[in-house]
Amino acid sequence: MNVSVRGAVMLFVCLTGGGLIAQQTPAPAAPPPAGAPAQGPPPGPGGPGRGGRGRGIQIQEGEECPPGTTEVRPRTCQAPSMPPPSIVDYRPRSTLVTAEHKVPKAKFPAIDYHGHPGQLLSSADGVASMIASLDSLNVRLIVSADNMSGERLQRALDTVRGTPDKDRVRILAGIDFRNVGPGWAEKAIQQLEADVKAGAVGVGEISKSLGLSIMKADGTRLKIDDPDLDPIWDACARLNLPVFIHTADPQEFFEPIDYTNERWLELSLFAERRYPADRFPRFEELMAERDRLFKKHPKTRFVAAHMAWYANDLARLSKLLDELPNVSTEVGAVLYDIGRQPRAAREFFIKYQDRLLFGKDSFQPEEYPYYWRVFETTDEYFDYYRDYHAFWKLYGIDLPDQVLKKLYYQNALKLTPGLPQTGWPK
Ligand SMILES: [Zn+2]
Numbered sequence: 001m002n003v004s005v006r007g008a009v010m011l012f013v014c015l016t017g018g019g020l021i022a023q024q025t026p027a028p029a030a031p032p033p034a035g036a037p038a039q040g041p042p043p044g045p046g047g048p049g050r051g052g053r054g055r056g057i058q059i060q061e062g063e064e065c066p067p068g069t070t071e072v073r074p075r076t077c078q079a080p081s082m083p084p085p086s087i088v089d090y091r092p093r094s095t096l097v098t099a100e101h102k103v104p105k106a107k108f109p110a111i112d113y114h115g116h117p118g119q120l121l122s123s124a125d126g127v128a129s130m131i132a133s134l135d136s137l138n139v140r141l142i143v144s145a146d147n148m149s150g151e152r153l154q155r156a157l158d159t160v161r162g163t164p165d166k167d168r169v170r171i172l173a174g175i176d177f178r179n180v181g182p183g184w185a186e187k188a189i190q191q192l193e194a195d196v197k198a199g200a201v202g203v204g205e206i207s208k209s210l211g212l213s214i215m216k217a218d219g220t221r222l223k224i225d226d227p228d229l230d231p232i233w234d235a236c237a238r239l240n241l242p243v244f245i246h247t248a249d250p251q252e253f254f255e256p257i258d259y260t261n262e263r264w265l266e267l268s269l270f271a272e273r274r275y276p277a278d279r280f281p282r283f284e285e286l287m288a289e290r291d292r293l294f295k296k297h298p299k300t301r302f303v304a305a306h307m308a309w310y311a312n313d314l315a316r317l318s319k320l321l322d323e324l325p326n327v328s329t330e331v332g333a334v335l336y337d338i339g340r341q342p343r344a345a346r347e348f349f350i351k352y353q354d355r356l357l358f359g360k361d362s363f364q365p366e367e368y369p370y371y372w373r374v375f376e377t378t379d380e381y382f383d384y385y386r387d388y389h390a391f392w393k394l395y396g397i398d399l400p401d402q403v404l405k406k407l408y409y410q411n412a413l414k415l416t417p418g419l420p421q422t423g424w425p426k
Helices: 118-124 124-139 149-161 184-198 227-238 264-269 281-298 303-310 316-321 344-351 365-376 400-415
Strands: 009-016 017-027 069-071 074-077 112-116 141-150 171-175 202-206 243-245 302-304 327-330
Touching: 017 112, 017 149, 069 400, 112 243, 112 400, 118 124, 124 141, 124 149, 124 365, 141 149, 141 202, 149 171, 149 184, 171 184, 202 264, 281 302, 281 303, 281 316, 302 303, 302 316, 303 316, 316 327, 316 344, 344 365, 344 400, 365 400
Parallel strands: 112 141, 141 171, 202 243, 243 302, 302 327
Antiparallel strands: 009 017, 069 074
């Protein structure tokens, strides 16, 4: 047995039966210096890291390796000989050498249809600092989807109009879905008409709380396709207002939070993103309600935020778009799904080039260039901006110019007559 002494760390290893017992004083073991041969105890029943043929833990075909071990040969599992890092501490440096094309500015002027400027619209200084960031990214127009209505909307509109950048911002109107019941629709339509008169150019972002948590006046859950809401959707069609709607959240947020859940880290970090079955409707139930809503109002134009949460299943999203010509979709916060399937995504973006809008969601200027790089380059295996969304790498999908123009601004302009329509490239 090879017992190594390194610094103050001593490892005593006993092989007992089929198991490995490591005692450390003090814990944990320090990593060996670079270039040093791997030392330490033999890695348990599997032998010294050369495959340990026949000496690992044997499993049957179709079985999984026991926790703490990995399959080193077909049906043979072995535990690492060093304490494995947690997923937050494992940060391997890629040794891949390949072409890199960082894209700080979009190739064509972009409209961010999923803007959350929030407080930045409450002062001229806020607007100016936001516009400076947008200039550095070639985002020409930001659409505020902050669900504003009444006085709050009016104040934001006044602030923007008092700046030299008044044509760089447009605002969507919110709808208050609390207390839906008799008389609700008339009031909601009145408010919407007033908001449009004030300058709102569409409706949104209708938040995920519609469906997930908002209750009706009678105490039942307000379903997304509740007939009491029908008049407001018809009003949106009559007023020629696109409806920007976010429904539910990624599918995995509704699943058990075990080690097979690909959003485990995010769900562990953010407790409010967990939707356990005993407290929330299921993902499929919400998708069905939303898709029925789209179908029930063919004259109302809907923009499903976050690629309708079907970006991980482009065939399903294709089917939705094929069946419902009144629906477009927006790419905010699902870049991790687009960039992990570059061939299928490219094909999808080309086929549905008239149905896709650019949007970023959370306003973090340093994150937009990741979108440009995925959409515009052929780069391979590059970092995403949030490890907790995606522990994998992204690939560029290299969209043709004509598709980029539609995605970045032409589709948004067509869908939303209230946006500044002049001065865009042909
Ligand atoms: Zn949003």
